Amino acid sequence: MKRMEQSTTRDAIQDFVIPARQGRAFEVSAGSIIRLTDLEGQQCVDIIAFNRHNFEERISPFSSISKAGKIYFTTGDQVVSDDLEALLTITSDDVGSHDMICGSCSPGMNRNRNNGLGAGKRTCHVNFVEQLRDYGIAPEDIPYSLNVFMNYPIDTDGLVSSASCKSGAGSAIEFRAEKDLLIAMSNCPQELTLLNGFNPTSSRIQVFPSQL
Ligand SMILES: [Zn+2]
Numbered sequence: 212m213k214r215m216e217q218s219t220t221r222d223a224i225q226d227f228v229i230p231a232r233q234g235r236a237f238e239v240s241a242g243s244i245i246r247l248t249d250l251e252g253q254q255c256v257d258i259i260a261f262n263r264h265n266f267e268e269r270i271s272p273f274s275s276i277s278k279a280g281k282i283y284f285t286t287g288d289q290v291v292s293d294d295l296e297a298l299l300t301i302t303s304d305d306v307g308s309h310d311m312i313c314g315s316c317s318p319g320m321n322r323n324r325n326n327g328l329g330a331g332k333r334t335c336h337v338n339f340v341e342q343l344r345d346y347g348i349a350p351e352d353i354p355y356s357l358n359v360f361m362n363y364p365i366d367t368d369g370l371v372s373s374a375s376c377k378s379g380a381g382s383a384i385e386f387r388a389e390k391d392l393l394i395a396m397s398n399c400p401q402e403l404t405l406l407n408g409f410n411p412t413s414s415r416i417q418v419f420p421s422q423l
Pocket of ligand 1: 336
């Protein structure tokens with residue numbers, strides 16, 4: 212994939228690892244570059260983001276699809292709010308395979324698929340609920356997510372099938388924050404499907420300062 216910006220030579224102002232199956236919320240300033248690296252490969256990461264000063268302004272994958280006129284996003288594409296305000300722009304993408312339509316795994320999803328074998332296991336939605344509780348964001352105010360590295364091919368009849376993430380160890384994607392943001396990410400804990408190669412693993416987050 213083409214690269215619009217090179218951030219790896221600069222010093223990160225935030226640099227942390229999100230453990231397998233866990234989530235993390237963090238704040239960034241407008242213009243910051245957020246680099247997400249799949250450390251071991253085949254790991255889906257769910258991402259949501261809010262305007263840090265107005266939590267009612269949050270990402271909407273569906274509005275993003277509507278504005279962009281496509282469902283497969285990569286370098287140069289923008290994730291917007293319901294009001295089509297740009298919140299994140301993809302500035303670099305090693306993989307080029309991400310999901311915008313399937314949302315986050317949830318307790319209900321775990322109870323109702325794979326013969327209920329996932330019931331009671333951790334989910335991305337629960338990770339978001341836990342990470343955003345201290346910000347006063349209620350579960351019902353958590354938006355649909357952008358699912359980085361998730362591979363959900365759609366065939367010509369509109370059928371969606373689950374496949375393994377295409378990311379390998381060290382695969383990365385970068386976003387530019389278009390506003391001051393509160394971001395939450397979840398390393399998808401799903402271990403009963405191909406998605407994460409039946410082996411949920413960790414991710415690294417680096418935030419580089421604004422170039423504005
Ligand atoms: Zn998940």
